[in-house]
Amino acid sequence: MKYETIIGLEVHVELKTDSKLCCGCSTKFPAEPNTLTCPVCLGLPGALPVLNKKAIDLGITAGLALNCKISRECKFDRKQYFYPDLPKGYQITQFYAPICRTGWLKKEFPTGRRRIRITRIHLEEEAGRSYHSGAGIIDSDYSLLDYNRSSIPLIEIVTAPDLRSPREAKEFMEELKIILEYTGVSDCKMEEGSLRCDANISVRRQGDRELGKRAEVKNMNSFRAVEAALEYEAKRQIELLEQNTPLESEETRAWDEGNRETVFMRFKEKAYEYRYFPDPDLLPVIINDDWIKGIRNKLPELPNSKRERYIQEFRLPKDDAALISSSKPMAEFFEAVLKDYSGEPKNVSNWIIGDLVRLINQEKIEFHQIKLKPEALGQMLKILDQGVISSKIAKTVFEEMFYTGNKPEIIIKEQGLEQISDVQLIQEIVVKVMADHPQSIQDYLSGKKKAKSFLVGQVMKETKGKANPGIVNVLLEKELEKIKE
Ligand SMILES: [Zn+2]
DSSP states (O other), X not given: XXXXXXXXXXXXXXXXXXXXXXXXXXXXXXXXXXXXXXXXXXXXXXXXXXXXXXXXXXXXXHHHHTTOEEOSEEOOEEEEOOOTTOTTSEEXXXXXXXXXXXXXXXXXXXXXXXXXXXXXXXXXXXXXXXXESSSXXXXXXOEEEEOTTTTOEXXXXXXXXXXXXXXXXXXXXXXXXXXXXXXXXXXXXXXGTSEEEXXXXXXXXXXXXXXXXXXXXXXXXXXXXXXXXXXXXXXXHHXXXXXXXXXXXXXXXXXXXXXXXXXEEEEOOOGGGGOOEEOTTSOOEEOOHXXXXXXXXXXXXXXXXXXXXXXXXXXXXXXHHHHXXXXXHHHHHHHHHHHHOOSOHHHHHHHIIIIIHHHHHHXXXXXXXXXXXXXXXXXXXXXXXXXXXXXXXXXXXXXHHXXXXXXXXXXXXXXXXXXXXXXXXXXXXXXXXXXXXXXXXXXXXXXXXXXXXXXXXXXXXXXXXXXXXXXXXHHHHHHHHHHHO
């Protein structure tokens, strides 16, 4: 029997604002516990919220980047529940009139290109953070609370149940992250919790029309965890189906990273249990055409179109184009190099994907922290194309540029790295090397071709790698021919 897995995601994204959703407290991270709080985000009686316009701007930005309809009037509601990290006893969210509806994200999956529908995007506020002395609140002697995060603005992006495998869910999340970073909506740091996702997952027999009962899986803290948790959960639900004991009620489960399994938390709450009602302290926000137009005009070129353009305009291979466009600072660097350098764009992407990414990983830094300037790489490529340095020496120059931020001309001059193309000089060195290694010449004459490579290596060594390898080869060949005769 074949089964189909149906997945929809609820993605929580912390917005990149300087202050919180309804007060002026800073959103910086990390900070001493409870130092970034005020009567509003602590929910003290009588405190009144004032909405942060930047949060609305970023909500609209996310909506436009995901092809959504932007609501002309968005409103805020209260979602009531009790937990110590929620000081007001309710969360400010949007239930009845979210900021965006009905959009889509186009994604190339291994099974083909598809649109994943976005059902809605709503704004809401973050809760505080609790630290329990034990495993959970029930079996702890005490819990500590930090309200620094309380009321930081979030958007929740809800997809339709359009994903068909755990791998697709993971790849969708990766694509979404790139878009949200590009547009400056969020810094999307999963490890710091600024990007999180819950997944609704169900399985059905292939050909069935009706959806099975779903489970909501929480606590997935990395893209890899999303895939692993959903794989586990799909397998578990298929086994239940095969035993004729499918899920009877919708349930919420948590991914246990240590034991690699999903664990039952509770049966899923119904919306009415939260007793949503309009927040009387916050006025509806009217969003007019000019507001939307202003934001649309400022949207950067999105990764999808960049990828296509790199293939068309720069003739980059698909993989290079995908990798470079996946990071905004990397893409900007790539394009900046090409402003100075009119050679093959593929030369530029080779250096970025190869040596640059390797050094960045090695030094454990972020792309935007590098000292290397795009003009410097452009200049180095020109010098390399002109044959002033060999490609081997270029690697040395590149590393030096990476660590010091110096210009290539200066590094080459200071360290005397120009390529030697002086035929007379190379000829002398070739003759000397041959005189020093009579055994290699004997080997060569007796048919060991490897001996020639050894001699080339010796010439390169004598010149500290600076001899033009083409010239070395030609001259050595000539000298060896002479001996044969
Ligand atoms: Zn505050």
